[in-house]
Amino acid sequence: MGTVARLLDNNETAVLCHNFTDADRTFHSLLEKLGISYESGLKLRMKDCFTGKTVFSGRDEFSVSVPAKSCRVFLCKPVKA
Numbered sequence: 001m002g003t004v005a006r007l008l009d010n011n012e013t014a015v016l017c018h019n020f021t022d023a024d025r026t027f028h029s030l031l032e033k034l035g036i037s038y039e040s041g042l043k044l045r046m047k048d049c050f051t052g053k054t055v056f057s058g059r060d061e062f063s064v065s066v067p068a069k070s071c072r073v074f075l076c077k078p079v080k081a
Helices: none
Strands: 002-007 013-019 025-030 042-048 054-056 061-066 070-080
Touching (some): 013 061, 061 070
Antiparallel strands (some): 002 013, 013 070, 042 054, 042 070
16 A cells, blocks of 8 residues: 655656555545645646546645555646645
């Protein structure tokens, strides 16, 4: 169970949340770990790479629910809150 982020060339970040356990899990991660401070006034626009659905983080963290033995991948871009 974990989260991996990779900065891309176009000011976007790919975020992978993987869950290898037998139970559904919710991931919480601070935007500060991605270099986005609360004081910046930014949040993340997170587009699910599998479903195409777009969700937004809070100003200080994002939460992602991942089913058992599955993963979710997001293409993220900082936007004004």
